[in-house]
Amino acid sequence: MTTTVVLFTRDLRVTDHPALAAAAAEADRVVPLFVLDTGILASRYAAPNRIGYLVEALTDLRARLRERGGDLVVRRGDTLAEVVEVCRVTGADRVRLSADHSAHARRRVAGLQARGAEHGFSVSQHPGVTVVAPEAVRPTGGDHFRVFTPYWRRWEAQRRRPLLAPPDEVVLPDAVVPGDLPAWHALVEGERSPEVLTGGETAARERLDAWFEANEVAGYAYTRDRLAAHTSRLSADLHFGCLSPAEIDARVDRRRTGHESFVRQLCWREFNTQLLAANPDLPYAELRGRGDRWRVDEEAFAAWQAGETGYPVVDAGMRQLRREGWMHNRVRLLTASFLTKHLYVDWRLGAWHFMDWLVDGDLANNFAQWQWVAGTGTDSRPNRMFNPVTQGQRFDPDGGYVRAHVPELADLPGGAVHEPWAARDTLFAGVDDGYPAPLVDHAEARERFLSARGR
Incomplete structure (x- = not known):
């Protein structure tokens, strides 16, 4: 036997x-x-x-x-x-x-x-x-890709392995005792987010089937940046392998509208994986150091963590993170940019705060994305700085995302939640005065950051 x-x-x-x-x-x-x-x-x-x-x-x-x-x-x-x-x-x-x-x-x-x-x-x-092993996709004369687009082209050209059905039978030896599975709170201290998604292959497959059966993927090229839009919510399922990335890749029809945009997100996961494979110290060592002397501002950092920066789209994202254990990808960029460039606080502090709450907390994706935003990673524009006001106006034009996560602003009409601070006296009449003033002026923060980076 x-x-x-x-x-x-x-x-x-x-x-x-x-x-x-x-x-x-x-x-x-x-x-x-x-x-x-x-x-x-x-x-x-x-x-x-x-x-x-x-x-x-x-x-x-x-x-x-x-x-x-x-x-x-x-x-x-x-x-x-x-x-x-x-x-x-x-x-x-x-x-x-x-x-x-x-x-x-x-x-x-x-x-x-x-x-x-x-x-x-x-x-x-x-x-x-992964869909494609990191070692199978390498640039000519190099060990790994540092730019996404050429990686994407090489990744797309790779042959896919055949998908495998579940085994019909699994025979366990008599000699082994399966053992008990403890409750989660017997393994770790703390509390879970109140609206966290259910884990496991059964729930993950239900999410996957619903996403494709509703043809949500058809509009993905447009909706993926809309903050209030429904997205697949498959990131944790992929992180824990409750879904096979190869199966999702095979299920996508690249000839149909929106599908390529969706599969590019799978590819981004694997681009980041090959970055981690080539740079095992990615979670703490900067890929491209900029000589930053990050500020130490514990009060500002705590306000950012709590979603009390005075910038509605940033605060909505940070509160969504604690409430759901998940955050919209575009908002991950905005909140990370705010911490590293508006507040000029070390990206590692923010990345680990994300890891404290994200169900999909993944070493490759989380830390590579934080380095990209901080300008210490693979972004070709390391001093890129997102304006949270204009980003909110562009990607949450009716304010639905902000109002869903920042109850102090729920009574503001339409996109008024994104109006600049100068309009507060008019727009915030009758609104809860507990909403904080901005931690920093955008123009002043931009000047400080660019000066620190030597422009």
Whole structure:
């Protein structure tokens, strides 16, 4: 009897799961394993919103495996030690897992390979976290792309692997005890956002199907920047691998209006992934340092965190983040630009505040995007500075997004919420006076920032 362990990480699904499919095809018995790694649980990455989604995703994964006669084996401790022990108990001689690309993921694989050589099991990696592996898309004469457009062209030209159906049957060895799955609040302290989305492959597939069945993707080229528009909300599902990015890529019809704009967002995720793969210190080391001497202003930073900057579109975004564990992508740019360029506060502080709340908090996407906005990353215009007033007027013209998240301004008509501060006395008559004055004047902030950067 042959036994293979499938180590789940950021691939919490049974549909189009190459490692699981290979194990089910080769082995008499399969051990689907997830380790609640105590090192990760002790880190700042283990925020309540993400741990809550994770537990929901694992609960759903267990149910889907049980439907196929198997189960999810859950352990808590050091991943390497737990894998060794499960292999010992079950007699497994192979471990399969999805290839991932962070420094932590690479250390994990190296550690598994070393333990496997010592304890008699092999380790095999499979695709599944990305549509195209980072090492498959490289510029001529270079190790990775630093500009999106040429990456996009090369990425689009790559052959896609065939999609895989879920295994019909998963047979678990009798010797292994599945183990209990703890509640999220037993793993991490704190509170989740009140309107956070439900995690797991079942809920994720419902969102995916609804998005395509309603043909929302057809208008995506226009709506993706409209702050109040409905978007796919699939980012957390992709981060945790409850949806296969390859399946979404295959489902898109590039000949139809809007579809290419949608798939370009998938490509942006993978552009950022290859940045992280080539620059494992991306979350803390600037790709292109500008000699910034970031300001220390704890009061301003706290006001930004709380959504009390006096700029309605910025405040709406920061409040949406806490309320939903998610923020519209355009507003992520605006809020990050405000912190790094209006307030001239270190991008790393803002990036980690996002990680404290985002369900989709992803090392590659979050930190690469923050560096892009701060001008320390891949943006060809490093001193680009978004004007929150004009951006609000352009992308939230009727003020619906702001009024939904800033109740103090809910009684203002139409796009009046975006009018400059000078119009306050007229527009804010009868409105809650608790809404704050702007932390900084846009023109003055721009001059300060450009002077600091040496223009």
